Amino acid sequence: MVSPMLLIAMPLGAAFLIVLLGSKMAARIVAIATVAFLAVLAPIWLSAAISEPFVIVLADVLPPLGIAFGLDAVSAGFALLIAVSGLLVLLYSFPYIPHAGEFKGKEKAEVRYYAIFLLLLAGAFGLVMTKDIFNLFVFFEILCISSYLLVAYSQEERALEAGFKYMVLGSIGSAFMLVAIGLSYRLSGSLAMADIAKALAAAPNSYATLVSVLFVLGFGIEAAVFPLNTWLPDAHSSAPSSISAVLSGFVIEVALVVLVRLSLNVFSGAMLSVLAVLALAGILVGEMAALGQKELKRALAFSSIGQVSMMLFAFTLGSEIGKWAGLGQLLMHAGAKSALFLVSGYFIVRTGSHEIEAYRGLGRKMPAAGAFFAIAALSLVGMPPLFGFFTKLRIVEAAAAAHSAIGYAGIVVILFATVIESIYLFRIVRTLYGANAEVAASGAASGDLPAFAWIAVAGFVLLVLVGGFMIPSFDRLLQPMAAVLATI
Amino acid sequence: MRKVIGVLLIASFAFFVFSLVMRDLWAEDPAAVRTLGQAAIEQTIPQSGAANTVTAIVVQFRGLDTLGEVTVLFLSALGVALLSGEFAGRGLKEVFRDDGGFILYNGARLVLPIIVLVGVYIVAHGHLSPGGGFPGGVLVATAVYAVLMTGVKNELSTRLMAVIEGFAGLAFVGLGLLGLLSDRFSFLANVLPKGSPGMLFSAGIIPLIYAAVGTKVAAELSTLVTSLTGSDYASAEKEAQGGKR
Numbered sequence: 001m002v003s004p005m006l007l008i009a010m011p012l013g014a015a016f017l018i019v020l021l022g023s024k025m026a027a028r029i030v031a032i033a034t035v036a037f038l039a040v041l042a043p044i045w046l047s048a049a050i051s052e053p054f055v056i057v058l059a060d061v062l063p064p065l066g067i068a069f070g071l072d073a074v075s076a077g078f079a080l081l082i083a084v085s086g087l088l089v090l091l092y093s094f095p096y097i098p099h100a101g102e103f104k105g106k107e108k109a110e111v112r113y114y115a116i117f118l119l120l121l122a123g124a125f126g127l128v129m130t131k132d133i134f135n136l137f138v139f140f141e142i143l144c145i146s147s148y149l150l151v152a153y154s155q156e157e158r159a160l161e162a163g164f165k166y167m168v169l170g171s172i173g174s175a176f177m178l179v180a181i182g183l184s185y186r187l188s189g190s191l192a193m194a195d196i197a198k199a200l201a202a203a204p205n206s207y208a209t210l211v212s213v214l215f216v217l218g219f220g221i222e223a224a225v226f227p228l229n230t231w232l233p234d235a236h237s238s239a240p241s242s243i244s245a246v247l248s249g250f251v252i253e254v255a256l257v258v259l260v261r262l263s264l265n266v267f268s269g270a271m272l273s274v275l276a277v278l279a280l281a282g283i284l285v286g287e288m289a290a291l292g293q294k295e296l297k298r299a300l301a302f303s304s305i306g307q308v309s310m311m312l313f314a315f316t317l318g319s320e321i322g323k324w325a326g327l328g329q330l331l332m333h334a335g336a337k338s339a340l341f342l343v344s345g346y347f348i349v350r351t352g353s354h355e356i357e358a359y360r361g362l363g364r365k366m367p368a369a370g371a372f373f374a375i376a377a378l379s380l381v382g383m384p385p386l387f388g389f390f391t392k393l394r395i396v397e398a399a400a401a402a403h404s405a406i407g408y409a410g411i412v413v414i415l416f417a418t419v420i421e422s423i424y425l426f427r428i429v430r431t432l433y434g435a436n437a438e439v440a441a442s443g444a445a446s447g448d449l450p451a452f453a454w455i456a457v458a459g460f461v462l463l464v465l466v467g468g469f470m471i472p473s474f475d476r477l478l479q480p481m482a483a484v485l486a487t488i
Numbered sequence: 489m490r491k492v493i494g495v496l497l498i499a500s501f502a503f504f505v506f507s508l509v510m511r512d513l514w515a516e517d518p519a520a521v522r523t524l525g526q527a528a529i530e531q532t533i534p535q536s537g538a539a540n541t542v543t544a545i546v547v548q549f550r551g552l553d554t555l556g557e558v559t560v561l562f563l564s565a566l567g568v569a570l571l572s573g574e575f576a577g578r579g580l581k582e583v584f585r586d587d588g589g590f591i592l593y594n595g596a597r598l599v600l601p602i603i604v605l606v607g608v609y610i611v612a613h614g615h616l617s618p619g620g621g622f623p624g625g626v627l628v629a630t631a632v633y634a635v636l637m638t639g640v641k642n643e644l645s646t647r648l649m650a651v652i653e654g655f656a657g658l659a660f661v662g663l664g665l666l667g668l669l670s671d672r673f674s675f676l677a678n679v680l681p682k683g684s685p686g687m688l689f690s691a692g693i694i695p696l697i698y699a700a701v702g703t704k705v706a707a708e709l710s711t712l713v714t715s716l717t718g719s720d721y722a723s724a725e726k727e728a729q730g731g732k733r
Contacts, residue, residue, distance in 0.1 A: 003668055005675040008552075012559060013661040019566070020654025022647060059551045060667065060677035061535060065527055066549050112570045119563055126556070138556035145560060149567040160571075189520025199520070210505060 004045050004054050004071040007079055007129065010034050011122035015115040024107060027114040032090050034118065039083035042076070049076035050480045056129075064190035068131035073484040074261070075128040077327075077477060078254060081334055082128075084459075085249050086121045092342050092456035093117070093242045099349045100240035101154025113153060120146035120246065124254050131488065133181050133266075134191045136258070140177070144170045144222060147251060151239040162234035169221050169231045177218030183211045184266075193488050197266045205270075212267035216259065216275070223255035224308050225275065226282035233289070236301035237354070241345025244297060248304040249338035253330050256308060257485070260315040265488045269318075276316035276406050280413045282309030287417040291424045295354040296344045299424060300337065303380065306417055307333045313410050314395045315485075317402045323482035324475075325394035331474065332379065332391040335463035339376040342457045343369045346449055356428055361436030363429075366448045370432050372461045377425040379464035382418055387467025392418065537682030538615040538691040546620070547694045551676035555660060558701055562657060565708040569646075572715045588638050596634040603631040611702030615691040621698040625705025632710040636717060649711045656704035663693050663700070 014034040018027045048054070053072035060066075071079070097110055123143030130136050148170065152163030185191055187207065188199030200208040220228045232252075236244045263271050286305030293299035307329070314326030346369055351358045363370025379388035392414070399410040449457060467474065528549065529541050536544040546554055588596075607627030614620030667677030676693075683690030 003673070003675070005668055009661050009665055009668075009675065012555070013658055013665075015559075016562075016654045016657030016661065018654075019562075019650050020658065022650055057674045058676055059548050060672045060674040061531070061549045064524055065531060067552050069552070109570055112566050116563065116566055116570070119559060122559070134550075135553055135556070138553050138560070141560050142556060142563065145563045145567065149563065149570060152571060155571065186521060189522070189524045 001044070001048060002041060003056070004049075004076075004079070004129070005056060005058075006041070007038060007045075007071075007083075007125040008122055010038060011118040011125070015118040015122070018111060018115040018118070022108075022111055024110050027111045028094060031114040031118055032087070035083060035087045035090055035121065038079075039087045042080040042083045045071060046073070046076040046080050046477065049073050050477070053484075063132065063192040064195055067135050068192040068194070069129060069135070070131055071129055073477075073480040074257065077481045078128040078250070078257065079125055081331065082121060082124045082250050082254070085246065085334060085338060086117075088456040088459045089242050089246050089249075089338070089342070090114075090117065091452045092245075092345075094452045095450040096242055096345055096349070096453060097240065100242075101156055101159070103155040109153070113150070116146045116149050117246075120150065120251070124251065127254055127258055131193050132191050133184060133193055133196060137174070137177060137181055140219070140222065140255075141174060143251065143254075144174070147235075147243075147247060150243040151235045151247075153240050153243065154238075156238070158234070159238040162231070162238040166231040166235045169228075173218040173221035173228070175218070176214050180211050180214035180218060183207070183214070187211075193262070193266050197268070197488060200266065201268055208268055209270045212263065212270040215262065215267065216271050219255060219259045219262075222252070223259045223312075224252045224282075224305055225256075225259070225312065226278040226285060226305075226309060229282070229305055232305060233298055233301040236304060236341075237295060237297040241297070241341050241348065244301070244345075245338040245341040248301070248341060249334045252304065252308050253311070253334065256312060256315075257330070260312070261485055261488070264315075264486060272316050272318065273406070275312060276410075279309045279313035279316060280406075280410060282306065283313065283413050283417045287420040291420050293424075294356060296347065296356045296359065296428065297341065297354060299356070299428070300340050300344065303421065303425075304333075304337060306421070307337070307380070310392075310395060310414060310417070313414075314398055317398055317407060317410075319398060319402060320482050320486065321394075321401060322398040323485045324478055325391065325398040327478045327481055327485075328391040328394055328474065331478070332387045332464060332467060335460045335467065336376040336380045336388060339372055339457050339460035339464070340380070342453065342460070343373045343376070343449070346453060350447070356431055359428075360431050360434045363432035368448045368454060369457070372449075372457045373432065374429045375461050376464055377429055379467075381422045381425050385468045387464040390468050390471055533685050536615075536678055536691055536694060537685055538694050539686045540615055540617060542618070543615050543620055543691075543694060543698075547615075547697050548676070548678055551664070551697070554697075554701070555664065555676070558657070558660060558704060561705065561708055562653070565653075565712050568712050569715045593638045596638045600631050600634060603634065604628055607631070607702070607706070611698055612688070612695065614698040614702075615694045616686065616688070621701025622705055624698075625702040626709060628702070628706035629709035629713075633713055636713060646711055646714055649707045649714070653704055653707040653711065656700045656707065659700040660697060660704070663697055666693070 011034060014030050018030050049071050050073045054070055056069040056071065058067045058069050097113055119142055123139050123146060126139030127136065127143055130139060148163050148167040151166055152159050184196045187203055188196045190196065200211065224232050236247055239247065263269065263275065283306050286302050286309060290299045290302035290306065293302060311326045311329050314322045314329060347359050347362060348354060350366065351362065379386035382388045382392040396411050396414060399407040528545055532538060532541045532544040536548045538544045607624045610619035610627060611621055611624030664676040667679050668675045670677060670679040672679060678692040678694065680692035682692045
């Protein structure tokens with residue numbers, strides 16, 4: 001079988017190749033060919049990794065001297081999600097990116113966009129595959145820096161500001177992480193996560209707590225854990241919509257799962273109860289803030305905070321059904337939120353405005369876009385028989401099964417959040433189909449989604465549309481993933 | 489008020505850290521780290537054939553980290569090029585217009601070949617002596633800075649630099665894939681003949697990787713300063729105008 005190392009090597013090589021070739025057409029072809037190739041191989045790796053995880057020896061040197069690396073069920077599942085989302089978003093980028101921002105040297109910038117996009121994918125693949133804590137830091141940096149750049153891509157003032165804010169917070173996070181890594185290395189004499197887990201378990205409790213706190217402070221910024229996510233609404237709403245989709249669709253989630261996995265297995269669960277409380281606070285704050293937003297993408301960004309906190313809550317329940325439910329919600333959110341952001345990108349292109357009010361009646365003018373938006377929004381709320389209903393139901397079930405105070409509190413919070421979600425998402429959908437003579441008459445909203453964008457959005461919407469009926473087959477993938485999540 | 493709260497928070501965090509780990513931090517010797525260091529020294533020659541242990545660790549034992557760091561630098565350079573579009577032409581360009589006077593002008597010319605030569609030496613001997621691709625590449629790039637500071641118009645083609653940069657990056661990934669294709673079936677494995685340690689032609693793929701890293705770092709940092717001084721945008725504009733005619 002082809003080595004899963006290609007998940008790292010191919011996007012990196014393709015990014016270098018794009019810069020070497022330097023033409024827009026070549027960049028598009030190289031990018032799409034690379035990601036499509038990985039998206040085809042990813043299911044094969046996933047089915048192989050579920051039966052037996054790949055252990056990858058790098059540079060022919062075994063850990064602790066070398067880097068521990070591998071592809072298990074969790075990383076393979078995420079590799080599939082990243083590759084498929086990446087492929088669809090790339091398709092969407094072809095017609096969309098020329099609309100993103102007006103600045104000098106756009107042709108060259110577009111070539112660089114595809115190179116940075118591939119590096120972002122490489123960083124995300126590396127983050128889920130590595131079993132070495134310093135290697136994790138390296139891929140984390142690749143992922144973060146490419147996100148900062150892509151957020152600022154349009155070079156509008158708000159985008160530059162958001163990118164800068166994101167960069168400052170991200171760098172602070174990296175510093176905290178580095179201290180945590182240094183402390184773990186000092187204790188264990190190894191950078192392999194398995195060795196660190198053993199050493200921390202044997203060390204005084206205070207040491208593990210400190211390392212854990214520092215790590216959560218650092219990594220939590222990227223994973224958008226509640227008080228550390230102040231950069232998120234700006235970054236996700238100012239980025240080009242293709243990038244908002246990627247950031248909300250899998251970047252936060254990848255960081256979240258790595259954080260949960262390390263907290264559970266390496267830092268001996270020291271921070272789990274804290275994370276559970278933060279998750280509940282995040283759900284409330286995210287959804288309440290989304291309710292008051294006038295801009296569509298900002299509302300969606302705040303909703304991402306709520307949704308990600310919901311996943312975090314499910315993961316912190318500690319039971320396998322909790323992790324299972326969290327992964328299901330993650331998959332649904334990747335589909336629904338990507339679709340919402342991608343569609344809102346074309347709302348902005350067609351009307352030139354970020355405000356929800358400007359889209360009044362747009363759903364009739366852009367029937368496909370409107371329908372896609374409505375379906376994805378309904379799934380996000382949890383309307384049966386869409387995918388979102390089943391995933392949210394499972395989180396509530398898992399919370400009830402935990403028989404703990406935090407579990408019952410979680411049910412209350414999640415149901416309350418659902419009510420709020422339905423208020424603002426229904427309101428947006430209603431606005432889209434509201435009567436507005438002005439939009440109907442003006443030429444501003446000309447045309448529906450272009451073909452490539454249509455395919456990309458349809459791909460994501462298909463997931464939330466049929467996901468509910470495919471629960472048994474998804475479970476065959478999610479259950480082994482949930483089991484592996486409880487190990488390193 | 490906010491400042492007071494901030495200071496209080498920092499102070500309490502510092503207190504927390506010190507009260508928790510002071511004893512743990514200074515009480516014992518990190519023996520575990522020493523064990524790994526010993527293993528690295530012992531494994532250097534048999535595994536990598538390099539005379540320099542640090543290089544063996546950086547390029548081979550933790551080669552993927554180095555590939556990642558090269559990528560981080562590549563990303564940063566790409567980012568500067570991407571975001572300097574608006575800023576170029578008015579930013580640092582003014583600073584670099586001045587010729588810096590007679591001494592700088594002639595001095596830069598005089599030391600230029602020496603800087604480049606030392607840079608190349610450091611890259612080429614990375615597997616033998618301290619140094620390697622990163623510092624060597626930076627040195628070569630400083631030669632470009634020196635010339636830029638004398639107010640000479642930057643004639644470096646950014647296109648050529650991008651080609652060199654991309655090619656060097658591909659070479660690194662390609663050398664890694666060589667290990668994957670060999671019978672070791674391991675990314676970045678040192679599959680080329682290792683020679684005798686201490687010789688210039690030894691240590692298998694390590695000097696080749698360092699050559700790629702050095703070239704890449706030099707090209708990237710040169711592009712970086714070119715983007716910041718606005719030459720990149722100016723040349724792009726010239727090309728665009730030429731295209732129109």
